[in-house]
Amino acid sequence: DARVTQTPRHKVTEMGQEVTMRCQPILGHNTVFWYRQTMMQGLELLAYFRNRAPLDDSGMPKDRFSAEMPDATLATLKIQPSEPRDSAVYFCASGLVLVTGGVENIQYFGAGTRLSVL
C-alpha cells in the first residue's frame, strides 16, 4: 500500500530551535510538495520539487525556511530559527508528472507533522 510517510508526526519545540521535518514520497513519484495548514490561512503551498529540483519556493519565508531533496526518497523542510507563528500542520504530498503529458495533477498527502513552537 503505497503512501507518503512524514516524520515526526508531532513536534514541540522552543522558539529559536531548529526544526527538521522529513518526507518519503511514494516510490516512482517525481514531484514533491510542502504545504502548511492553519485555521486562519488554510492550506498554503511552501515549496514544489520536480525530479528533485526546486521549481517554486515563493511561498516559503526564505530567511528561516529551507527545503531540499537530498535524494529521490527523501525531502526535508527545515525551519531555523523557529518562531511561535510557525506553529501549524506541515504536509508533504507527492505526485507523478508524465513526460508524455496527460498531467492529472493528483497529489497524495502524508499524515502531516503537527508543529508547536512555544
Next chain:
Amino acid sequence: SQQGEEDPQALSIQEGENATMNCSYKTSINNLQWYRQNSGRGLVHLILIRSNEREKHSGRLRVTLDTSKKSSSLLITASRAADTASYFCATAPVWGNNRLAFGKGNQVVVIP
C-alpha cells in the same frame, strides 16, 4: 493565482441525507479535484473532473463542473457518519505544471 472557494463553509446534516458543496474559481483550468480530510489526517483525493467533462460519478459521489460559470459542485448521497470531514476543491492550471490551488475547505458533519 487561481483559488478554489467552497460554499457553504460548514454543513451539518443527518445520516442518510444528501450533502452538497459548491466551489468557484477564477481562471481557466485543466481539471478540478475534490479532496477529503478527516480530523488529524492528510488530504485524500476523491475525484477528478476534466475541463471538458460536465459530470462524473464515483460511488456515492457526484461532481459537476460548469466552466462557463467557473463553478463545481460535490454531492454526497446517502451520507454516513464516516463522511464527517472537511472537503476541499482544488484546481489545476491549464498549463499543467502539476500545481494545485486549494480552497479553504468545507466542513461537513454527519449526525448519526
